[in-house]
Amino acid sequence: MADTNDGRSFKRRDQLLEMEHEVRKWWDECQVFNAEANEQPPKEGDKFFGTFPFPYMNGYLHLGHAFSLSKLEFAGAYHRLRGANVLLPFGFHCTGMPIKASADKLRREIERFGNPPSFPSETDEIIIEPEVKPEDNNSQPDKFKGKKSKAASKTGKETYQWEIMRGYGLSDTEIATFQDPVQWLRFFPPLAVEDLKAFGLGADWRRSFITTDINPYFDSFVRWQMRKLKSMGKIVKDLRYTIYSPLDGQPCADHDRASGEGVIPQEYTLIKMEVVPPFPTKFGFLEGKKVYLAAATLRPETMYGQTNAWVLPDGKYGAFEINDSEVFILTERAARNLAYQHLSRVPEKHTCLVELTGQDLIGLPLKSPLSFNEIIYCLPMLSVLTDKGTGIVTSVPSDSPDDFMALQDLKSKAPFRAKFGIKDEWVLPFEVIPIISHPEFGDKSAEKICTDMKIKSQNEREKLDAAKKVIYKGGFYEGTMIAGEHSGLRVQDAKTLIRTKLLEANQAVVYSEPEKKVMSRSGDECVVALTDQWYLTYGESTWRKLAEECLEEMNLYSDETRHGFEHTLSWLNQWACSRSFGLGTRIPWDEEFLVESLSDSTIYMAYYTVCHFLQKGELFGSDTSSVNPQQLTDEVWDYLFLSGPEPESSIPLTLLRKMKREFEYWYPVDLRVSGKDLIQNHLTFAIYNHTAIFPKRHWPRGFRCNGHIMLNSEKMSKSTGNFRTLKQAIEEFSADATRFSLADAGDGMDDANFVFETANAAILRLTKERVWMEEVLGAESSLRVGPSSCYADRVFANEINFAVKTTEKNYGEYMFREALKSGFYDLQAARDEYRFSCGSYGMNRDLLWRFMDVQTRLIAPICPHYSEYVWKKLLKKEGFVIKAGWPEAENPDLTLQMANRYLQESISNFRKLLVKQSSGGSKKGKNNTTPQSKPTIGLIYVNEQYDGWKKECLNILRSKFDVQKCQFAPDQEILQALQQSVIGEEGNFKQTQKLCMPFMRFKKDEVITLGVQALDLRLPFGEIEVLQENLELVKRQIGLEHVEILSASDGDSVAKAGRHGSLLKQTPPSPGSPTSIFLTKEDMA
Template sequence: MTSSDIERRWQRAWAEARAFEAEPGDGPKYFLNVPYPYVNGLLHLGHALTYSRTDFMARYKRLRGFNVLFPFAFHATGTPIVAAAGRVARGEERQISILRQMGIPDAEMPRFGDPQHWVDHFPGEVRADIQRLGGSVDWRRSFITTSLNPRYDAFIGWQFRRLRARDLVRRGRHPVVWCPKDGSPVGDHDRIQGEGEMPQEFTVLKFRMDDGSFLVAATLRPETVFGQTNLWIDPDVDYAVAEVDGETWIASASAVEKLAEQAHAVNRKGTVRGSDLIGREAVAPMIRRRIPVLPSTFTDPDKGTGIVTSVPSDAPDDWIALQDIKRGVEGARRWGLDPDAVRGVEAIPIIESGGWGPLPAKEICERMGIRSQDERDRLLEAKHEIYKTGFYTGVMKENCGEYAGMPVEVAKEAIKAAMLASGEASLMYELSNRVVCRCLTPSIVKIVSDQWFLAYGDAGWKALARECLAGMDLYPEVSRKQFEHVLGWLRDWACTRELGLGTRLPWDGKWMIESLSDSTIYMAFYTISHLLDDVPEEAVRDELFDHVFLGVGAAEKVSRATGAPVDAIEAMRRSFLHWYPMDLRISGKDLIQNHLSFCIFNHVGVFDRGLWPRGFGVNGWILVGGAKMSKSAGNFMTMRAALDRWGADVLRLTLANGGDGLDDPNFDAEFADSTDDRLAAWLAFAVETMGKGTDAERPIDAWFSAVLDATLADFCGHCDSMEFRAALKRGYFDLQRDLRWYLRRAGEPDRAVMERFIAFQTQMLSVFAPHVCEEAWSRTGGKGMVSLSRLPDVDPASIDRKAIDAESLLIDLMEDLREVIGLIGGDVRAVHVFTAADWKWHVLALVRAAIAEGGARFDDVMKAVMADPDARRMGKAVPRIVQRMIDLRTSYDLTVDEERSKLAAEAAFLSAEFGCPVRVWTEGESEDPMGKAKQALPLKPAIYVEK
């Protein structure tokens, strides 16, 4: 029988027995779940990691007597499926070949032009794969999201009305990267260029001219307004004149276009040549000083407003441009500029910053040898260098009015806010790099003004979310800082889209609810989804959810209002209260900053305190062969492919062995290749050994029994912390090593101990390799299924530590013997082992006491020991052995008599192992030609090898 036969057999058995269909019942409940996968394809190895870890926990908790619920569902919300279906419909070869690789025959391909077909097709595939993985899932509760599932649709609608009633969903404006052709925001994945780019906020400074119109200059550094000396304008550019928000602004034509998209009232009126503006004067904001307009070549009409305010003290561009114009000052006459006035323009120091003199821009231009305003790249570098230190370490100088003495970091926001309030400035948004939509249209920034938001920026909501987090268990605990940071950092989340599958926003049907936003509290839906199937669709209404999830109203009343049967309503309420709150949700670490945090927010926004989530587990991203899995790297693997190659048990074991914590665990194919044989061998061993053996009760049987207890305790400790790699090592690899030792020591094993061992090993290993363990369990007389069996509790205090320590003493001694025999070489006639004399045990007690009291400093310990008359009597041998005792502190907790009787009892075994007589003495008891006996220390016997 091959491992795949075994896997199929037990998967069928679990399904037939409905082994994992969870109902309220005996034992404490444990509800764990995972984010449902998006059904646009097959699962990959990364899914396998997260789902395996969840299944490990589910199976472990069952072994510990918990009534475990592990449900699973499918996510279809959002645009990718719609987009991909569109590509299939248009016959795009790339998309079609992706589907072909997932096993879709060409004849089926046309059907994938319809998004609905994806939703019909993939959930079944995903479920089949999870079942093949051995997932212990209650499949009755599965569902699909979006309006394709009216009951889920109603649930999401209820959730949003509920949040809105608490004023947590609000309408607002927001800058987004926008495709003018598609008429929608352009997410990172919808871009062929400019991934990661986001709208950058510029402060638009307004400079009033004598005729009442404004020259407007965009800046990223509003705090430098105190150093403004002039404006730069390109004489060869035609600037637009436009009415903006009721004022007359002059800016580049493209800037006016942008402003029009950004919720400004814009009315274009005409143009003005840059050269006509040179030499005029305008009043600079904040400093309220008249400054001249000077010509430059470095301004870019497509960047900002095409007009630049000049701060030559801190902006290298401005400094160099100013030097340029002063050098060619006579030429400035042709703009009608007064050369003396130009010469009179001087940089004004405004920021005090570590490592820089009063004029950083001048300094860096001189240091880098920048000569001209046309050295664009070097000027950019210079700008970054100044900004880095200036922003984080700089302080505003005394000439900066009420901002004097303020750190630049703070002053920047304060100055901007003040100018916005006084009307001297406005805002505009711009992309710092080009972004191109998949439809090949360059993106712009648009202010969307009727967008709906989940108000994650709301202080009161944040406070509740923090409270929830503080009460949660996190695995690993080191992820807590990340969560805390995210909760603080989250701002209002735009929760609606115009496109894609999903649920319509109940009160504003123009919008669909976005895919992360419809997935925040659906774990509650699992508790009732199978019961809800029996309720008529039209009865699934807010009153029903209000009652089931919030306890509003009496069941009879809700029944009358909705038409749902009373007993169904009551059953749902009971089920929800039984399973909720969820105990654990497990995902990849990438979901910390969105989904898992949203999950906290929406729970505290909807449910009462007692129903908030209790725990999150996060894991890294799977590496294959040490590299991040990707199609381009050639190491991408679907879960199905991995199952085909190795089978479920091996795959699971290999995933568990990959590593714990937030690091990316490595999938080691070599380990996987060697694991199938190992499992088969173990199954054969268990079947072969069960029921055989002696009934003699020997010390070594007590040892192995104690090891079983200790292993079980450690195993549980690791599983409780989701340290599955460590649990696998302890509960399997270490225990297998101990078994080999036991068999070597015992010869014929003890029947009762072996029965105990086989049962425990099967149970512990079943967390990782459930199929082969069911097989082993059933063939070694286990009752029922191992998946539903109970692992006994171990009281750590009851473990026989003496037996373990005594055996460790023997193992250490054997290592020493091997080393000595190996070193001296040749034939060995006999081995003599000497345990330490009584007085050394006395000294050991003194040493231990001294260390416990005052640390391990030799002088102090020695003094303490020599204060004892009995020790002093032993004279000059004492310092040496005290030093050795300090160096060689052992953790074994054994007495003199225990050491001696253990070694005496094992002399025969040692003789057999080393193939020569082994005699055990107490120091001084026997001949000792090489004077080795005196080296004996308590728990570190001396050795004399006779050649």
């Protein structure tokens, strides 16, 4: 086969690829994954309906998609193997702005640089359109080779869209067609289908579809959904604050962002601190207007304690027109946000009348609302942030450790004042004003905590942050106002009243900005805009209670996932569901707008159940021969999904009834698998929308969330090249080795790790196992026949039963890494041990057949191609392994398993001791050296019952174990019983404790796995009997001619050790720990 440049052969991988291709042909011929609803409603466990959030189609599928999807695929395959009727449909999402934005970007490049384009070299002075590097490369699947053009690499700029498309392997002629957004929809989804088929996804492809109004059937479904929600009052139109992209001219939802997913608007109160005339020369021309320093605060109730305002001395500010008479001084970033909140003379345009620095503002006299000081001054503070709030900060040193220390620095350090030209009268007369009584730190809480923490200056950042956290929390939630008209009121109650008064008096305005930086996929920094738009009333109390009720009854498979949903429900509200740019379905009653991409994807799982009747297996809904999309009225959808009356429709009633039965059979969704990042939007939206539209019996049953995938312990990144598309992974490793490594990558909410070495090892393991089975089957006549009789047979049969039961539990809990371990790794280890244990006696044919049958089924959900090939080609079984049924197994004998572990560990210990003894050197005399004879005889001494201090420890544990509750008394009580026991009263108790406690902890742990029998004075099996029955194995494993198993309590047996009998006193045997003595023939002479 073809070799790589470094000489590695692809022969084994190619064998797997050939097998996979052949197996998929078998599946396709028999349409094994097509799922049909039965006539009778399903009983619990009869059906399994699993879904996966449809991926966005602006590029190829990658291993990040495959990792999350594998969890659903493994779960569905497990249920199918058990005999359930399994439906795994798969659709493709095209709604939203990324495709349209990429198509438009490509069109602009062609307009500027030609077709094909001739891009500028690095020396050309060309302004390149900004391109944002996303924080999460998984969310932007349009660059994956980690290669930039020469110019882009040297300038650090992103590549052009044309170059991105070249990275997909497209020709220049093909790339030009992607100026049309529809081409993306026609090109990528069919390729995704092929990649997923090659992956072995057990999907019913008849039910696949794409979104947007290009698909008239799905378009009709979404319109029905939106009308239904509006009729319920769940969609309303109003002014609201939302994250907004000025470049795109519309709200920027999570899926429209290059960075900042999950960021929401942060609302402030903007305090209008009036600048007292006359104005400085630099903005003296503003005389006659009201000029304010606009300070953003989250604590308007503290304004009574203002002593000054803070600015960053070298910060950049400006005077911006708010209306005809008012000017705000603040940062340009804040002014840009205000312009989209109806706070600019020219809507959506911030007008700067003069640029200023913080130094220009120092010393300005101010009149500030609620302040007890008639005039305060603007002063410098070195820690003011200009990328948060407005860059103007009010100073309340009574309750802010930062303000207190900054003011103290100015008061106590004359050189510091001189540096910034600060007059004494701007600072020295101003004292701390008590306004809040803090339960712990009094009425000057900032001063008190700074003193307690020994904070010396405003530069001690860590200490100040810690102090602020303590003061703010205690002051707000437990503090009491002691100043102003609301004196005596709790602070948290007074806040709203004081804020309302400031707003009504026009002494403040509402201001909002993104709580963190948000970049749109178009490359601009987003603002918060006050927009008149359609939005879903998530968070409304009655609706939220329904969502919480649904969540309460769902299986979420981890506490972390549940906490994530509970947190999201606690803050989520008012989600904008309309957009003016991109692709999608039009708002039915306001067709100027499109349905936002996260709002058309909340209940589409219901559409899967009837899609194949409407679209007839065609992705785009262009075959209208069965049902015309215009026939799908709201009455039809109500009948299909909401038990509405039979509609007056030209659609045949028999077809309507069939579709309705299909929905009623499959719904609700049993499992939806997703990355954890969708908890805060898509998955929670799905809960909300299901509870609004569907009756309780159709609410989702379970969501399973996982972390992201890393490649070889590093973040998957297109920019670094540490990235694989799904197709690349399959070509490099094969589908089953890829699936094997995905299963091994991890199951929890933490980020998992896809290791190339694991995938390569899987190739070797699977192909070697196939060869071994072929050899066994080819030499079947030489195998031992008849019932399983020897000890090794019983142990191996027991290990198979254990693997069946344990793997069933692991699959059932969707712990696929553990299922891989118990159903493949551990089972193969048991087989290898069996091969060696049988020795000349030979392996049992029926037992090996059972092993091959069981292993093939247990690994089938993870490696279905391999298992199917083995099932048909090697084992010559009928039907398909993917539907063969879960293997039957008796409950494993845990005592036998324990006995075998004892046997194997004992042999290992014997071998290590013998090696150590044999390499102990020579017998040396004064003048000669005599080589030491090699031991050939082994005496194994067993003590089958605990005695001495261990017996006393077990008696104590038994007395402190509650059989009914299956739990031990507290450790302190056990320790006290030990101290009062016979061994505890002898000598130094600390030494006794050091000796006994490790043994007692070990025995307590054994109780968890073995039950209370672990506290018996004897092991649950006969040690001498086990060793005696496996005497030949012991001899063969440690390489001795003669071995005897002896009782340490029998005097005649002890005498056989002769002069070596002292070893039995030095290392006395105890239950589970035999003592071995190795002798030479000379020793026995």
